[in-house]
Amino acid sequence: MLKSLSLLVACFLMGCVSSSDAFQQQASLGRGINLGNSLEAPVEGAWGPKITDEDLVRLKKAGFNSVRIPTRWSAHALKVAPYTIDPAFMARVDHVVQVALAQGLVVVLNAHHYQEIDEAPAEHRERLAMMWHQIATHFADFPESLQFEIYNEPNTQHTAEAWNLTLAAALQEIRKTNPTRAVHIGGVEWNKIGTLKDLKLPPEDRHIIAQIHYYAPFHFTHQNASWVKGSTAWNGTKWDGTEADKEAVRRDFKAAADWSQKEQRPVFMGEFGTSAGVADMDAGLLNPWTAFIASEAPRYHLTWAYWEYQANFGIWDPKAQQWREPLKATLLGDN
Ligand code: GLC
8 A cells, every 4th residue: 555655656746647658648649730841841831831820729619629730840940069058949839839839739749851861860869859958948847738759751861770770869868857858759761651660769758649651643643743853753553442442541540550659659640632633623623532541540549630731731721811611621620
């Protein structure tokens, strides 16, 4: 009795009683949206409109539970130690996070498009970890509805071996100030489901959410995407949702669910979506791929965030200042 009481006191002092477990933290993300092409552009505004407070009000009102905020910290920090983050940029991100949280949105704040680290992980690993040291310190007192994500889509030279070193270094810095905050970590090759198995995560850390991104079949979802070389050749590719098409998706989601079950860690689908090149979206028809992915994922205990809000894949048309209604209905139903 005494032993369990002292354990409870120790646990309380360490904060482990008050925090939700990773499965609750993952579930709280529900249906989310990426604020893409904003804070992860070289400078906010370079790739489209800046994020406004009204955007966050609008997203909450529409029925989204969470927002993922892609953020290019690497363009706003010193290149040499101590890698100080520009205070104006920190204040800007802080503002967007605060407004989102005030709306009752759960927030996933990441590091995005640090392309140099994918080319030369060993040279940039310490810089990413020390940027996380600063970000984690800054947001340490924020509620647990703020979640962190170490790095979007490690790829190229960021092999599984290199990425495991990178994530360990960053996680160590984060845990110094944020012992129970949910931290998202995806596998290499652009957060592919098949690379979850290569992740080396500290077994004792139970506040990790694994993250996957889903754009298969890529020639369908990325047709006519200006940033993907050769993608105009895929124009007109259809996804008809045949039984075979659906089975392929189910096989992928099952692989994620099996990994989750085996490792006892929740999985979040942090990105999925189709480019504006998918004609059905413009024609105002329901996009059957998006509808299927959004409705099928929860059957595999995946919560999700659509890519993205108001750029190429966007659910909101910033010029017309209106929702792309069919897409919104596809994602949120009658909300
Ligand atoms: C990844 C990239 C982002 C791109 C999206 C869809 O998140 O980082 O820039 O727009 O995938 O291709």
